[in-house]
Amino acid sequence: MGRRPHRRALRTTAVGAVSASLVAAGVLAHAPAAQAATSPVRYVDIAGDGGTVLKANVITPAGADDTRRYPLIVLPTSWGFPQVQYLAQAQRLADDGYVVLAYNVRGFWQSGGEIDVAGPRDVADASKVVDWALANTPADPGHIGMAGVSYGAGISLLAAAHDPRVRAVASLSGWGDLIDSIHSGRTQHLQAAAVLDTVGTVTGRQSAESREIFSAFYDSDLTKEQEIVAWGKKRSPASYLDRLDKNGTAVLMAGAWGDTIFPPNQSAALYERLTGPKRLELRPGDHATAELPGLFGLPNDVWTDTRRWMDHYLKGVDNGIDREQPVQLTSRSTDGYEGYPDWKSVGATREKIALAGTTTIRTNVDSGADGGIVFLSSILDQVARVPPVASIPLLPRYWAAVWQSPKYASAQQVRGTARLHTTLTPTEESGTLVAYLYDVGPLGLGKLVSHAPYTFHGATPGKPFGLDLELFSTAYDVPAGHRLALVVDTVDPLYIEHNPSGARLTFSSPATDPSYVSVPLREQ
Structure with a gap:
């Protein structure tokens, strides 16, 4: 076998990226406070699967009362980010007439439990959060959407596959196949896994199962390869394609060409197999960098299209997004968008x-x-x-x-x-x-x-x-x-x-x- 870097060396490799993530999280935690809020923010505790406490914040439209119902958007946090991650976008969505609930996924920051890596407990948590919102806010049970960046994107897709109440999803820098993302070509993506492992260690509490999987991954333990693959398939939206299709979920997927955590191939493959309403957007950048400015409340195409997607499929707004070419690409070399009818048309000439x-x-x-x-x-x-x-x-x-x-x-x-x-x-x-x-x-x-x-x-x-x-x-x-x-x-x-x-x-x-x-x- 080839050389095996020491686990401490793997984490050192990821220090720069991890530090950037944590600094961004800290800035995001304070940026919304400087903005004039037009809708009140409530910080709440929600009982997730097994009673695990999930820290959350809720924003309702200004002047909302129990005489009307408003479409609901649920936002699970990214890997290692606190619950205030989405406040800028949540405020804007609330101003547009949505009830918005962002919650810190289990195992991270102040939420209870251990990291489940988008496993069955995370999926069950998402349904519990929807239950709580329907019982405690003026949310409309017939108009529910989920959206998120990275980890929150994957959980949103998985939750939509398991909970037919979720009618629309915006998966931003998410994944379709977890194993094909970090183990493509049967090759361990070392730096990507080191970033995830390090951030999980710094900001959360890893479960025994996730620690075992990461260790087997680093050690290139071929005796556990099938176990790792099975673990990843359980956490891959592509494994539940039939459920997403049956539910008729409207799926928007946005990513970056240079995503070193979740490369675009596996997301494009999932997109091509979906039969319901769908849209694929790919832009220059790395993991979550295309949508990052929007988390600071800055103008951002990814979040603009997320709102357009939700407006159309949750509110019924005729904004034309359903009539545009569903595959939208931006070249790494030029500005501007290119539209295609499907993914296979993108590379039709070879x-x-x-x-x-x-x-x-x-x-x-x-x-x-x-x-x-x-x-x-x-x-x-x-x-x-x-x-x-x-x-x-x-x-x-x-x-x-x-x-x-x-x-x-x-x-x-x-x-x-x-x-x-x-x-x-x-x-x-x-x-x-x-x-x-x-x-x-x-x-x-x-x-x-x-x-x-x-x-x-x-x-x-x-x-x-x-x-x-x-x-x-x-x-x-x-x-x-x-x-x-x-x-x-x-x-x-x-x-x-x-x-x-x-x-x-x-x-x-x-x-x-x-x-x-x-x-x-x-x-x-």
């Missing part, structure tokens, strides 16, 4: 770049091609359009396989999901590789377009096998005169690698099964 020849690389050394640093890299890409870079000519071919396309005479648009197909011959039964797609300029500097990890176990040394890998979905514009490059190496700080010392990987392109990377590409 080009295959041949990966000719036979190439052997050594493992255990980082070639210099990397996916970046959790949060930091995608935020830089979002605000300054500066993605992770690598000098393609200088990448050591001893540790990296490199293929390049011809130069493009005109600008090209990458939209959707690139797919790698190749034949791999390992010298060991286990191994990890990471594939990167770069936009390469005239001087050979490559800007990262997308990437994804892949891990295999139980292979026969010396025996070739076919490998198919989806890279993380993206929207990126390649300038005229540039080319695309596919780079494959075996070490990336974002992931845990499983390469035995001295192992080698050989990539070949048999005449009967040529290797290629299929890129969703069209001329701009």
